[in-house]
Amino acid sequence: MVRLTEKGRFGKYGGAYVSEILMQALLELEESFERIYPKNEFQEEFHRLLRDYGGRPTPLYHARNLSRLLGFKVYLKREDLLCGGSHKLNNALGQALLAKKMGKKRLITETAAGQHGLATVMAGNLCGLETEIFMGIKDMERQAQNVKKMILLGAKIKPVKTGAGVLKDAVSETLREWAECSRTTYYLMGSTVGPHPFPTIVATFQRVIGEEIRQQILEKEGRLPNAIVACGSGGSNALGAFKSFLEEPTVRLYFVEGGGESLTAENSAAAFRLGRPGVLHGSLMQIMQDEFGQIRPSKTRAAGLNYPGRGPEISYLCEIGRVKPCYAFDHEVFEAVRTMGRAEGLIPALETAHAIAYVLKNRGEFRPDDIVVINYSGGGDKDIETILRHFYGS
Numbered sequence: 001m002v003r004l005t006e007k008g009r010f011g012k013y014g015g016a017y018v019s020e021i022l023m024q025a026l027l028e029l030e031e032s033f034e035r036i037y038p039k040n041e042f043q044e045e046f047h048r049l050l051r052d053y054g055g056r057p058t059p060l061y062h063a064r065n066l067s068r069l070l071g072f073k074v075y076l077k078r079e080d081l082l083c084g085g086s087h088k089l090n091n092a093l094g095q096a097l098l099a100k101k102m103g104k105k106r107l108i109t110e111t112a113a114g115q116h117g118l119a120t121v122m123a124g125n126l127c128g129l130e131t132e133i134f135m136g137i138k139d140m141e142r143q144a145q146n147v148k149k150m151i152l153l154g155a156k157i158k159p160v161k162t163g164a165g166v167l168k169d170a171v172s173e174t175l176r177e178w179a180e181c182s183r184t185t186y187y188l189m190g191s192t193v194g195p196h197p198f199p200t201i202v203a204t205f206q207r208v209i210g211e212e213i214r215q216q217i218l219e220k221e222g223r224l225p226n227a228i229v230a231c232g233s234g235g236s237n238a239l240g241a242f243k244s245f246l247e248e249p250t251v252r253l254y255f256v257e258g259g260g261e262s263l264t265a266e267n268s269a270a271a272f273r274l275g276r277p278g279v280l281h282g283s284l285m286q287i288m289q290d291e292f293g294q295i296r297p298s299k300t301r302a303a304g305l306n307y308p309g310r311g312p313e314i315s316y317l318c319e320i321g322r323v324k325p326c327y328a329f330d331h332e333v334f335e336a337v338r339t340m341g342r343a344e345g346l347i348p349a350l351e352t353a354h355a356i357a358y359v360l361k362n363r364g365e366f367r368p369d370d371i372v373v374i375n376y377s378g379g380g381d382k383d384i385e386t387i388l389r390h391f392y393g394s
């Protein structure tokens with residue numbers, strides 16, 4: 001076990017708790033990112049792809065009907081309109097481009113709901129890189145639609161049967177694979193988790209969300225918002241939205257986890273209420289674990305919120321009180337989907353609906369002249385079956 005420099009630390013969180021072999025790959029990655037990312041050529045190509053392929057900037061939409069219902073002004077940052085239907089492409093494009101500049105030939109990654117796997121094969125194809133996706137067999141059954149899309153785009157799918165056959169097992173398997181082939185292969189981490197420098201790289205590529213929010217809200221309102229609300233597990237869409245506002249004490253930041261059916265239910269993923277700090281996948285972070293330190297796999301209905309760890313930076317920001325950790329329960333989440341549909345004609349991803357549900361339930365926390373931005377991380381196409389089953393049975 002090796003610990004890396006202070007660079008990868010957020011308070012006590014973060015670090016790189018990995019084997020010697022992986023440490024070499026991580027050092028190469030850190031050096032390459034710091035050298036390549038600031039270059040004009042890289043910045044131009046990245047922003048050209050975000051704009052012309054991805055569709056950035058995404059709109060900041062004043063949801064008037066929802067605002068009327070709530071009694072304060074609500075804006076939605078429309079990451080569902082990014083190509084692929086969620087915020088995932090920002091990070092996948094950035095890292096695929098980095099992999100190409102590093103001379104790698106192949107991308108590997110893991111996925112649960114399939115949104116990150118899909119974004120990775122899209123970005124891989126753009127950059128001329130082979131893509132292989134590790135996926136728990138349980139998740140493969142549940143997310144058949146996205147598996148089909150990934151296969152159609154030419155990704156190789158690697159079923160993971162170890163452990164419980166879910167995301168945390170797929171991450172372990174991908175790290176093992178990477179240790180053997182990092183000379184030719186790039187591990188494209190999907191969220192702000194894993195050993196340093198991954199959390200920093202992913203947050204850097206997702207920062208564009210908050211940079212746009214800042215510019216757009218100043219244009220529309222002439223002032224900063226009072227609150228930004230984002231859902232999350234690893235924390236990439238939340239940090240992406242928050243990073244431009246961390247030094248603005250008047251902007252309150254809310255991080256909404258999957259509460260599950262209740263806090264005592266098997267499927268709760270409220271890691272800031274139920275978990276504690278520990279090491280998982282090479283990083284010290286807030287983790288869902290039992291009294292013996294075994295990882296407690298969560299099973300919220302939103303597959304994208306089921307990673308058992310909260311990345312080191314969001315863990316730290318919650319610990320020092322800069323970000324308020326909160327959660328929404330499943331029944332509130334489905335109600336939020338219905339409310340958003342009726343009010344604005346939009347069907348949010350179940351992950352995103354957690355952020356909406358929190359605002360609906362806790363409207364008393366906001367004042368009539370408040371401006372609240374909800375980071376609308378993705379659309380609900382992938383969740384239609386689950387949503388219909390909830391309201392109408394199967």
Ligand SMILES: *Cc1c(COP(=O)(O)O)cnc(C)c1O
Pocket residue numbers: 086087088113115190191192231232233234235236237238304305349351352377378379
């Ligand atoms: C993957 C995903 C999330 C959760 O991932 P974070 O890294 O915590 O942001 C949230 N919303 C959507 C739509 C997703 O696809």
